[in-house]
Amino acid sequence: xxxxxxxxxxxxxxxxxxxxxxxxxxxxxxxxxxxxxxxxxxxxxxxxxxxxxxxxxxxxxxxxxxxxxxxxxxxxxxxxxxxxxxxxxxxxxxxxxxxxxxxxxxxxxxxxxxxxxxxxxxxxxxxxxx
Numbered sequence: 001x002x003x004x005x006x007x008x009x010x011x012x013x014x015x016x017x018x019x020x021x022x023x024x025x026x027x028x029x030x031x032x033x034x035x036x037x038x039x040x041x042x043x044x045x046x047x048x049x050x051x052x053x054x055x056x057x058x059x060x061x062x063x064x065x066x067x068x069x070x071x072x073x074x075x076x077x078x079x080x081x082x083x084x085x086x087x088x089x090x091x092x093x094x095x096x097x098x099x100x101x102x103x104x105x106x107x108x109x110x111x112x113x114x115x116x117x118x119x120x121x122x123x124x125x126x127x128x129x130x
Contacts (some may be wrong), residue, residue: 004029004071008062009078012087013095014054015062018078022049030073043102052100054093086120098124106130 004025007018019025019033033051037044042053057065059077066073084099093101098120101109107130109121 001026001029001089004033004073006066006073006075007078008075010057010059010060011052011100013050013056014100016050016052016056016100017062018048018050020049022046036069036071038092043100045102047103050100052096054096086117090115099127103128103130 002021002024004022005020007020009016009018021075022030025033034044037051037053040053040055042051044051063075066075087095087097088101093105098106101124106121106128108125110125114123
């Protein structure tokens with residue numbers, strides 16, 4: 001049984017974690033990760049194998065939390081900071097980058113949002129080929 005491999009990326013007001021080996025994990029391991037994300041009101045994106053949590057956390061704090069919870073995972077830090085990406089300016093996902101939004105919410109926005117960020121939403125949908 002392999003351990004989950006987390007690639008941590010610090011964002012401006014949140015963090016994103018890519019689970020690099022999600023397909024090789026057991027159902028129980030995936031449920032443990034889902035529970036971790038849900039307790040922190042995060043979003044798990046099974047399409048991209050990532051989860052995002054709206055809380056500013058440094059890498060060492062993230063590792064400390066995983067250790068405190070006894071999660072048996074491997075972690076790495078991704079030093080790429082994506083500060084220049086457009087962020088959503090409203091609603092429950094306010095402050096998150098558009099590329100972090102779940103597909104379902106992005107599709108909902110494309111049909112229901114009429115504001116100035118409509119072009120950004122359209123571009124993100126095209127990038128994801130949705």
